[in-house]
Each structure stands twice: as C-alpha cells, then as structure tokens.
Amino acid sequence: MGERKGTNKYYPPDYDPKVGGLNKFLGTHALRERARKIDKGIIIIRFEMPYNIWCDECKNHIGMGVRYNAEKTKVGMYYTTPVYEFKMKCHLCDNHFVIRADPANLDYIIISGARRQENRWDPTQNGQVVPETKEVQKRLFDDKMYKLEHGTEDKNTMESAKPRLVKLFNRNEDNWSDNYTANQKLRAQFRKQNYESKIREKKWDANLRKIGLDIPLLEERDEDKHTASLLAMRPIKSSEENLSNKRKEIISQSSLPTTNFSKKKEENAVKLLKGPKLDLGIIKKKNTVLATSDNIPEQCGKQGNEINSNLESDICDHEENDYPENVKRKKGNEEILQSSLVGDYGSTSSESE
Structure with missing residues (x-):
C-alpha cells in the first residue's frame, strides 16, 4: 500500500509539472520505507519461506510459509533470468539467514544461517508425473531414436495404468452416483463417532475429577494395559505368613x-x-x-573296585x-x-x- 501514497489527487500549490512526477517533486520514492536502501541495490519485500528449515543459532523449527521482511538483492544472472538473494532476520532470535534463488533447478539454496529439513523423496516412486530434466529434453531434441524409445515407454506406462484408473473411476462413480445416499451414510457415521467421543470425554472427565488432574488423556491401548500390569503392586505377605x-x-x-x-x-x-x-x-x-x-x-x-575295609x-x-x-x-x-x-x-x- 505504500506505493499509493505518492499517487494521490492532491497537488500542493507550489507543484511544478516540469520537474516530472509528484514523487520527484517531493523527493520521495514510490515504495517509501521499502526503498530506503535503494541506493545499494536493495529493496524490502515480503518473502515467504519455501520449505521447512532449522535456525542455526536458536535451533528452532521454522515452517514452510512463514513470511519475513527480506532484503532482496540481485547477485547474478542465469542466462537471461536474474538470480536474487534474500536476507532476513529470524523472528525467534537475532540470527540472520540468507537464501538464494536457483532458477536452474527451480529451487532455493540456503547460503548461511539455517539448514534445510530434509523430507524430500523421489516422485517417480509414488507414481507422480515428473517433468523432464534439461538433459532429457536435450536428448529428445537431438536423438531421434531415443525420442522413439521414450515415446514407446510412455505408451506402455499409460496402458499399464489404464486398468487401475478405470477401477478408481468406477469406484468413484459407484460411491457418488447417489449423492443423497452417500451423504446419509457419512452423516450417520459422523453421528456415531460424535456420540462415542462424547461418552469417552465424560468418562475421562470423571476419572480426572477422581484423581484430581487437569491434563488431557489419550485413548487406552493394549500396550498401556500390558505395561500397567507389569508395574502393578503385588500383595505383600505378613510376617506371620x-x-x-x-x-x-x-x-x-x-x-x-x-x-x-x-x-x-x-x-x-x-x-x-x-x-x-x-x-x-x-x-x-x-x-x-x-x-x-x-x-x-x-x-x-x-563295580566292586573300591570296597571299604x-x-x-x-x-x-x-x-x-x-x-x-x-x-x-x-x-x-x-x-x-x-x-x-x-x-x-x-x-x-x-x-x-
């Protein structure tokens, strides 16, 4: 909203149109405070964290999507695409971390101040559609035989996936062909779960009041019963017994x-x-x-060998x-x-x- 402050309808009486625009006449920038370091090639933007990271100083976890006021700087070029670097301060400590764009791999690289939480996987292992890499695209353009083999493999993959897709489509049609019946079943299931949860909460509240605790209780499991039986006190015999x-x-x-x-x-x-x-x-x-x-x-x-005399x-x-x-x-x-x-x-x- 800062850029709208210079484009208003009010012009002072001493305004001279020969100067240029109103911002030049007032000696301000359209971005106002966000352009306070514009002489150094730095502007302030709103940066959103692209993935989960760990701060190196406070060791806290920062989730994907957290937004910061970051200093945006141009540090190079990748062919005709500019490469930007973002510097921001951790909201939990005084540490600063620097993240740089990586247009070659369509990703971001942490330069300093943090480390990435590694939860990546191979998309080909779970059936995801993966875009072709630069090397594959170049080979498809140059090698006609490789392009033919690649197309044949894609057709075979499509044919092998057809029965599974048809089965999923038919299942979806069967479940949602009658919307009223499907909605009725879901509502009945939700009512049953809600009733069971209310009974469970009443039982937990009674137990909490009995033992005088104010903490949430988890559901009882067979492992908990076995552990409790091992820790149970055995009856102690009297001295006479x-x-x-x-x-x-x-x-x-x-x-x-x-x-x-x-x-x-x-x-x-x-x-x-x-x-x-x-x-x-x-x-x-x-x-x-x-x-x-x-x-x-x-x-x-x-055996008769040793006989007492x-x-x-x-x-x-x-x-x-x-x-x-x-x-x-x-x-x-x-x-x-x-x-x-x-x-x-x-x-x-x-x-x-």
Whole structure:
C-alpha cells in the first residue's frame, strides 16, 4: 500500500509539472520505507519461506510459509533470468539467514544461517508425473531414436495404468452416483463417532475429577494395559505368613546329606514331627539284601573296585516301601540290630556288634 501514497489527487500549490512526477517533486520514492536502501541495490519485500528449515543459532523449527521482511538483492544472472538473494532476520532470535534463488533447478539454496529439513523423496516412486530434466529434453531434441524409445515407454506406462484408473473411476462413480445416499451414510457415521467421543470425554472427565488432574488423556491401548500390569503392586505377605513358610521349608529339608531322599520319605517325616508325641521306637526295615564283596549287584552303581575295609557290604534298595522298624544286616554268621530315628537317609556309617 505504500506505493499509493505518492499517487494521490492532491497537488500542493507550489507543484511544478516540469520537474516530472509528484514523487520527484517531493523527493520521495514510490515504495517509501521499502526503498530506503535503494541506493545499494536493495529493496524490502515480503518473502515467504519455501520449505521447512532449522535456525542455526536458536535451533528452532521454522515452517514452510512463514513470511519475513527480506532484503532482496540481485547477485547474478542465469542466462537471461536474474538470480536474487534474500536476507532476513529470524523472528525467534537475532540470527540472520540468507537464501538464494536457483532458477536452474527451480529451487532455493540456503547460503548461511539455517539448514534445510530434509523430507524430500523421489516422485517417480509414488507414481507422480515428473517433468523432464534439461538433459532429457536435450536428448529428445537431438536423438531421434531415443525420442522413439521414450515415446514407446510412455505408451506402455499409460496402458499399464489404464486398468487401475478405470477401477478408481468406477469406484468413484459407484460411491457418488447417489449423492443423497452417500451423504446419509457419512452423516450417520459422523453421528456415531460424535456420540462415542462424547461418552469417552465424560468418562475421562470423571476419572480426572477422581484423581484430581487437569491434563488431557489419550485413548487406552493394549500396550498401556500390558505395561500397567507389569508395574502393578503385588500383595505383600505378613510376617506371620513368612515365618510359617520358613518353618515349613526347614521341616521339609533333610537333616542329613543324601542322594536318595524321596518325596514320600519327606511327607512321612513331616507327619512324624507334627504328631502329638515323637515316636522314637525301633524301625524295622524290609526287603534288605545281603551284600558282600563277592555278590555286589551291578544296579548299585559300584563295580566292586573300591570296597571299604570296615564295611564289607552295602545295601542297595530296589523298592521304596514304608519306613521299617528293624534293620537287620548279616555279617558272617552274626546279626546286628540297628535302629533309626526317622528313616534310612543313606548308608549307615557306624555299626555295633
């Protein structure tokens, strides 16, 4: 709007038309403040950011489309097209960044003060129509055979894309052939979504009031449920329960190191200790086998190479029976009577004649 200030209908009484225009008579420029650096070849324009950038100083993101008052300067020529450079100040800090036009590639180049956010892709990979490059255009103009091959490839691409385009066209026609029905379906879907969102918001508001928070809640997901189950507090046992479990573990453990301690022996020992009166009587052992150095069975796991001189025979139990009352062992022609308190937890280490 600044250029209209010089083209008004008011002319002062001392105006001389021989001077030229009203701006020359007043000694001003049509662009006013935008032309304050016109003697340096700089004018102030409104520049719009062509893509997303990052400021080098404040590290903030500046989105595409943000407008600045930029100093426009001509820095060169690309054939007959002038190349301009734009300098502007970041609105979040005191940093200045310079952007230059690139007419050769139809793009802009960041000279200093910022860096481009790289989110570019190859348009040929998603089916976009890409204009021909300068090299392809030159080759099409010079090479007739290449032009023929290029045209054949374009026709093949068009033929391969025809079924997909026809399918999309038919789908669009089917969906929007009856505008009233399509509009009715969309409105019904929107009403359902609106109703569900209102119920969800009421539930969230109730939960927020319950826990006293004032933050927006997100939708519940299965991953959140799994994480919450992992972080849930497990019930803690009381000291009496821990003491009782500890006593049961101590009672169930064997008092002697053994390798053939079975579950049945453990249960019988626990029953005996929990009884009202400990029975310390003589326990008889059944199914004993006379074992000497001459007839040691192979099932005992010993090959007869190492035999204790004090103990000429070991007993190998082939059946797990109840605890016997008496244990008899023959040594030569004599019988030895041994007694056991709870049960046979292994081989007896002491013998009495």
